[in-house]
Amino acid sequence: MQTPVLEIDHLSKSYGHIKALDDFTLTIHKGEVFGILGPNGSGKTTTLGILLDILKADRGNYRWFGKLPDSYVRRRIGALLEQPLFYPYLSAVRNLELVADIKGAKYDEIDGILKKVGLYERKTSKFKTFSLGMKQRLAIAAALIGNPEVLILDEPTNGLDPKSIAEIRNLIIDIANKGLTVILASHLLDEVQKTCSHVAILDKGKSLHSGKVEDVLNSSSQLELKSENMSILKTATSKFEFVSESKVEKETLVLSLKQDVDPAWVNKELAGQGIYLSHISLRKRSLESYFLELLSGNDA
Amino acid sequence: MTGIYAALLLMVFFGAEKLVNGVLANASTSAPVTMPGFTLYSFPYVWQNLAFFAGFLKIFLALIVLFFITNEFSNKTMRQNIMNGMSRNQFILSKLIFVILLSLASAAILFVSGLILGLSYTEEYTTALALQKAIFIPAYFLEVLTFSIMAMFIAFLVKRSILAIGALALYSYIIEPIISGSIPDSVAKFLPGEAIGNLIDIPNSALMKMFGVSFRENVSPLDAIACLFYCCLFTGLIFLFYRRKDI
Numbered sequence A: 001m002q003t004p005v006l007e008i009d010h011l012s013k014s015y016g017h018i019k020a021l022d023d024f025t026l027t028i029h030k031g032e033v034f035g036i037l038g039p040n041g042s043g044k045t046t047t048l049g050i051l052l053d054i055l056k057a058d059r060g061n062y063r064w065f066g067k068l069p070d071s072y073v074r075r076r077i078g079a080l081l082e083q084p085l086f087y088p089y090l091s092a093v094r095n096l097e098l099v100a101d102i103k104g105a106k107y108d109e110i111d112g113i114l115k116k117v118g119l120y121e122r123k124t125s126k127f128k129t130f131s132l133g134m135k136q137r138l139a140i141a142a143a144l145i146g147n148p149e150v151l152i153l154d155e156p157t158n159g160l161d162p163k164s165i166a167e168i169r170n171l172i173i174d175i176a177n178k179g180l181t182v183i184l185a186s187h188l189l190d191e192v193q194k195t196c197s198h199v200a201i202l203d204k205g206k207s208l209h210s211g212k213v214e215d216v217l218n219s220s221s222q223l224e225l226k227s228e229n230m231s232i233l234k235t236a237t238s239k240f241e242f243v244s245e246s247k248v249e250k251e252t253l254v255l256s257l258k259q260d261v262d263p264a265w266v267n268k269e270l271a272g273q274g275i276y277l278s279h280i281s282l283r284k285r286s287l288e289s290y291f292l293e294l295l296s297g298n299d300a
Numbered sequence B: 001m002t003g004i005y006a007a008l009l010l011m012v013f014f015g016a017e018k019l020v021n022g023v024l025a026n027a028s029t030s031a032p033v034t035m036p037g038f039t040l041y042s043f044p045y046v047w048q049n050l051a052f053f054a055g056f057l058k059i060f061l062a063l064i065v066l067f068f069i070t071n072e073f074s075n076k077t078m079r080q081n082i083m084n085g086m087s088r089n090q091f092i093l094s095k096l097i098f099v100i101l102l103s104l105a106s107a108a109i110l111f112v113s114g115l116i117l118g119l120s121y122t123e124e125y126t127t128a129l130a131l132q133k134a135i136f137i138p139a140y141f142l143e144v145l146t147f148s149i150m151a152m153f154i155a156f157l158v159k160r161s162i163l164a165i166g167a168l169a170l171y172s173y174i175i176e177p178i179i180s181g182s183i184p185d186s187v188a189k190f191l192p193g194e195a196i197g198n199l200i201d202i203p204n205s206a207l208m209k210m211f212g213v214s215f216r217e218n219v220s221p222l223d224a225i226a227c228l229f230y231c232c233l234f235t236g237l238i239f240l241f242y243r244r245k246d247i
Ligand SMILES: Nc1ncnc2c1ncn2[C@@H]1O[C@H](COP(=O)(O)OP(=O)(O)OP(=O)(O)O)[C@@H](O)[C@H]1O
Pocket: A015, A018, A019, A020, A038, A039, A040, A041, A042, A043, A044, A045, A046, A047, A187
């Protein structure tokens, strides 16, 4: 198998008594769009900061492309962390040229990148004259310089209007389709669900889950059932092997499923036992409900 | 800002004589003896005279350095530069190179101004005479370099411009004088501020000779070594400090 793009091995970091990151382990492979999902203060930025050598971990280590990290490896990574950081009194182009100098990239790719993020017309304006959304776009432009193999984006749609958000998401999907690896930190569930192939869920510095987004969505589907006599229905369904949990919500029986089932089969099976359903529907649980469930479990 | 500093330097160089003679002329009207007007610009004394006056302006250079570095923290551009693929050492080195270039430029201005003034104010000169005391040019370079590196050290340590200016002033005007007052002079003269200040002594003038005071007309190697030591120490500490630090 190919060497993973990134291996994170038991990273921990504390600020005083606050554990910002607690024994975090994760592996990311080439071509994955990996979402790091977590509420505010869960340690997303801390993780990415360590991976970019601006923060030092207390324990643990990480490898980029199978090697212990150095400054050269960072030139293969495009990064946007928390907020756009540029020299305020320099123009957009000049700022990008400085980035290109560090990355060892040529200046001639800059115009194309500025067009891609829609800033070409303002390329000679000073950074400090930009609006929040324009600054964010410039930061994304900077991350794209030098044909990076990995993009690290920490809340990349922060401060953007809905149209821009859609544009940036499409840009991320485009980039991913070219085989680049993307690491996307976000607290926006919808963003992760729409753009990511994989997800790690982080809370209070701990990893609660990591895997394919698809698996999260499938493994956690639910079946809603209604019938005249709910108690008979409940007893009957409790005999199904594929049910992991059942509860009654608003006069509806909600079954959590271990695996996919065909609702038609369930309907037929119950009808055979003389139970006629007035309502049956398969509900694919959203990442959101899974996320909230995980968090409430972690609080307990 | 660098331009303003260069202009100030030139103003001091070209205006120094008028200023000094003006003060003396004022004084002599009220003094019983008439004081001789004199020139600051004749070879070989021009080098020490100009270097001494320029020494007062090193604080401006230090402030330029200080803002140059604290800006990297307030804009968080140091963070971004490292994320983009600079190593921490490269970043510090790039700032050090800037400081060295700035000090070299100051010394170059001193050299050119001294040459112009010396050539036009000395009646008879030889190359040997002109360069006799040219050691004050590298001494001046070392003086501004050491002071600027001290400012760079404080800026890297404190990160915020106001705090860094405060720390520099606090050290120069309060902490070092207190320390130097409580230890023997032979040791105190090697404290950073004193070593930097001692490098170029007050130029002797006819006036001072009249009063029987005499200052050093050369550069003491010990002062120079002390300054070089501080340059290395402060730079080394910055590198060390940023090995394990969050940025
Ligand atoms: N410089 C710092 N000093 C002290 N505590 C810090 C510092 N930086 C982060 N923390 C703490 O570390 C924890 C993780 O912060 P982090 O910025 O990684 O969260 P995040 O997941 O990025 O949150 P958000 O979604 O709000 O960006 C928080 O509890 C935060 O208070």
